[in-house]
Amino acid sequence: MAEEKLVPTVCPYCALGCGFYIKLKEDGPEIEYMLDHPTNEGSLCAKGNASLEIINHPDRLRHPLKKIEGGWSRITWDEALSIVAGKIEETIKRHGPDALGFLGSAKSTNEENYLFQKMARTLGSKNVDCCARRCHSPTIPALKRAFGSACMTNPIPDLANSDCIFVIGSNFAENHPIVARWAMRAKDRGGRIVVADPRLTPTTWLADLHLQIRLGTDVALLNGMMKVIIDEGLWDRKFVAERTVGFEELAEMVAGYTLEKVSEITGAPPEAIVRAARFYAKSPSSAIVYSMGITQHSHGTNNVSACADLALLCGQLGRSGAGLYPLRGQNNVQGACDMGVLADFYPGSISVHDREAIRFVEEAWGTRALPIGMGMTAEAMPVAAAAGDLRFLYVMGEDLVNSDSSSSRGRRELENLDFMVVQDIFMTETAEMADLVLPAAAWAEKEGTFTSSERRVQWTYRAFHPPGEARSDLSTILDLADLLGLDFDYAATEDVLAEIGRLVPSYAGISKERAQGIGGVIWPCPHPEHPGTPILHQEGFSAPEGRGRIVPMEYLPPAEETSLDYPLLLTTGRVALHHNAGSMTRRSFSLMKRSPELFVEVNPKDADRWSVIDGDLVEVETRRGEAWARARVTPRQEEGVIFMPFHFPETNLLTSDVIDPEARIPEFKVAACRIGKMKGV
Amino acid sequence: MEVYVDIDRCIYCHACEVACERVHGEARISVGAVEERASVPLFCHQCDVAPCALACPAGSLVQGESAVSFEAERCTRCGLCAIACPFGAVYIGETALLQKCDLCSEREVPACVLTCPTEALIWGDGEDGAKRLRRRAAGRMAQSCAEAIGRGRI
Numbered sequence: 001m002a003e004e005k006l007v008p009t010v011c012p013y014c015a016l017g018c019g020f021y022i023k024l025k026e027d028g029p030e031i032e033y034m035l036d037h038p039t040n041e042g043s044l045c046a047k048g049n050a051s052l053e054i055i056n057h058p059d060r061l062r063h064p065l066k067k068i069e070g071g072w073s074r075i076t077w078d079e080a081l082s083i084v085a086g087k088i089e090e091t092i093k094r095h096g097p098d099a100l101g102f103l104g105s106a107k108s109t110n111e112e113n114y115l116f117q118k119m120a121r122t123l124g125s126k127n128v129d130c131c132a133r134r135c136h137s138p139t140i141p142a143l144k145r146a147f148g149s150a151c152m153t154n155p156i157p158d159l160a161n162s163d164c165i166f167v168i169g170s171n172f173a174e175n176h177p178i179v180a181r182w183a184m185r186a187k188d189r190g191g192r193i194v195v196a197d198p199r200l201t202p203t204t205w206l207a208d209l210h211l212q213i214r215l216g217t218d219v220a221l222l223n224g225m226m227k228v229i230i231d232e233g234l235w236d237r238k239f240v241a242e243r244t245v246g247f248e249e250l251a252e253m254v255a256g257y258t259l260e261k262v263s264e265i266t267g268a269p270p271e272a273i274v275r276a277a278r279f280y281a282k283s284p285s286s287a288i289v290y291s292m293g294i295t296q297h298s299h300g301t302n303n304v305s306a307c308a309d310l311a312l313l314c315g316q317l318g319r320s321g322a323g324l325y326p327l328r329g330q331n332n333v334q335g336a337c338d339m340g341v342l343a344d345f346y347p348g349s350i351s352v353h354d355r356e357a358i359r360f361v362e363e364a365w366g367t368r369a370l371p372i373g374m375g376m377t378a379e380a381m382p383v384a385a386a387a388g389d390l391r392f393l394y395v396m397g398e399d400l401v402n403s404d405s406s407s408s409r410g411r412r413e414l415e416n417l418d419f420m421v422v423q424d425i426f427m428t429e430t431a432e433m434a435d436l437v438l439p440a441a442a443w444a445e446k447e448g449t450f451t452s453s454e455r456r457v458q459w460t461y462r463a464f465h466p467p468g469e470a471r472s473d474l475s476t477i478l479d480l481a482d483l484l485g486l487d488f489d490y491a492a493t494e495d496v497l498a499e500i501g502r503l504v505p506s507y508a509g510i511s512k513e514r515a516q517g518i519g520g521v522i523w524p525c526p527h528p529e530h531p532g533t534p535i536l537h538q539e540g541f542s543a544p545e546g547r548g549r550i551v552p553m554e555y556l557p558p559a560e561e562t563s564l565d566y567p568l569l570l571t572t573g574r575v576a577l578h579h580n581a582g583s584m585t586r587r588s589f590s591l592m593k594r595s596p597e598l599f600v601e602v603n604p605k606d607a608d609r610w611s612v613i614d615g616d617l618v619e620v621e622t623r624r625g626e627a628w629a630r631a632r633v634t635p636r637q638e639e640g641v642i643f644m645p646f647h648f649p650e651t652n653l654l655t656s657d658v659i660d661p662e663a664r665i666p667e668f669k670v671a672a673c674r675i676g677k678m679k680g681v
Numbered sequence: 682m683e684v685y686v687d688i689d690r691c692i693y694c695h696a697c698e699v700a701c702e703r704v705h706g707e708a709r710i711s712v713g714a715v716e717e718r719a720s721v722p723l724f725c726h727q728c729d730v731a732p733c734a735l736a737c738p739a740g741s742l743v744q745g746e747s748a749v750s751f752e753a754e755r756c757t758r759c760g761l762c763a764i765a766c767p768f769g770a771v772y773i774g775e776t777a778l779l780q781k782c783d784l785c786s787e788r789e790v791p792a793c794v795l796t797c798p799t800e801a802l803i804w805g806d807g808e809d810g811a812k813r814l815r816r817r818a819a820g821r822m823a824q825s826c827a828e829a830i831g832r833g834r835i
Contacts, residue, residue: 173692177798190824
């Protein structure tokens, strides 16, 4: 009998970190469910089941490619890396290190991201960032201020112990289906699910109470709920007195948010707001689950703060079943942030403004004069390219052209760069624009650690050889660092992990062996004997004096409103069968078969008004661009609002580029628009 | 053993379809949404008196005690079974002959059941499946009942 081998792996799609086995056998690889994985218990969503379709896909990049007149020319790795090193040196000589930009990847391992930012900063560039800027950047300042650390407080399976799960701005049933497993277990125990969402979604199907609020009115709703909770005396006096600061200011501010006013702003009936407030405050253990519906706004940071305020006010933190769950999008977005692939943080959340702490990093890296101060963020890099301040951009595994808001502007701006190198597994729209493309290994073709949304650090094994000459990001960075004369001396991936442990206290106790265990280790894990910390903030917060900070937030409307010319609002989101910018799922046969094209959901009344029939190809136009999409006439959408998924390149031609002043995330969720049918057809 | 469905839990995620397609080459289960308010996975019910087996003139579909089996070499692709099935759960496939759930005869537990994120698909015998559905429903209702008689948490 032919030999079979089971290789454990971590799903490459969303951030839940579901485990499964890759069964290697003579007639091709197969998925085997990992029944003892703590997060997914073997279950996998559609994307997880389809994940092996991108291994050995015919579209995979197999050789380094250099752009030539009218196409690409295959070159050797030696040539490619010496071109990149030469361009970096030339840019530094001519324009200084701040003309270099580095975009890391929430799909690469911790070790790869760590070395990527170490290379950038050792070269003297402050400009390091990643796609976290477009998903959970508001979570970072808001939760750091509130709790002292910016991440999910409890593990996903702990949702089963919640008596009330308040979901705001998350459609987890489609986008993180495994979350629904644990939410339903909570319901089996008599728990309640309350969902605030402008749309009808499979998540709202699960709700005991659905508040169909207007786009971007989350802060008003949360303030209204907090006023009810304070007026009815339902807040946790002991918790607030002993473990928080800022209650008085909050009470004073939310006093203005009467039910009438909040109902008028949000569109939710007053009695529903009261019920939601009571469910959350009175349940013995309540959780808040949020995602992009909270963060992707011009006031995203305020939205996150208001969620944290609600949790602090009711003492719904630091216990089993009571927690705050920012659901993250990419398999290693938490890890990329922990590794300091952010314009505002060095590894281990060391602020780029903190000279003292950066001195510690300098010592650890045996270097001097690391850059201090804020670097260019992901959305600032194209703007800086247009202004001539950014000359060279290194993109590791990111399709920024497709994922940036108002993307036709971004595309024009990037054309101004002197040189762009893109390292990816497919020829993405961003890679098409590059001067040089480097083929990368996919998740199961390399090794290292991924950190899930639960802070769970797990090892990914090399089950396959990368196709052609594709290589892991780690080996590419090490060879490039060598050419640049940087002293990066690592014999193995685990040596990088060990260095991470010396610099990032939460990772200090995490070794390769521990990460290899089923379910890995949940950080903070400060020493090798430490079991990991599934539930944060049990004793105190890591904020000053160990107290949580309640920061009252006034409601601000979305930046764009409807007008005569643009009478509808466009909101964006995800669908169950695709992932983010779609470079992987749009190449996956079994997913594309079920969700083949861009669509736009239109309420039947709006469809009547603009003579749109289900199945029509319609043009959607905003102040920034236009795109074609297949109409789906459906009551899932409230009147006046249309919805498009952002997995297809056209959607982000339309989205707004107004950004949150603190987190610098664009307002993907609200854009004024109009729709029309194709003319002359 | 059979596959039971807990309709309250189906979230229209298509995981069962993609898993089935991965294992069998074509999906023998399909999920349809109803009125944008719920979704239902449809697959062979392994009927006790199966219309497909009754209609099959070639003896390819065979009525068994707990399942309807399919013998590919006898199939003439006449399509009568697809017409006879009241659930649309049998069809002539693109890549293979007839497509119908065989409860993953080569595995201990069907792939759709293992992969279902919400445990909407339950693997059990008649009594067992119903018992699990009842227990879940009771848990969900208990809280409302307790509230109604003033003994709730809220």
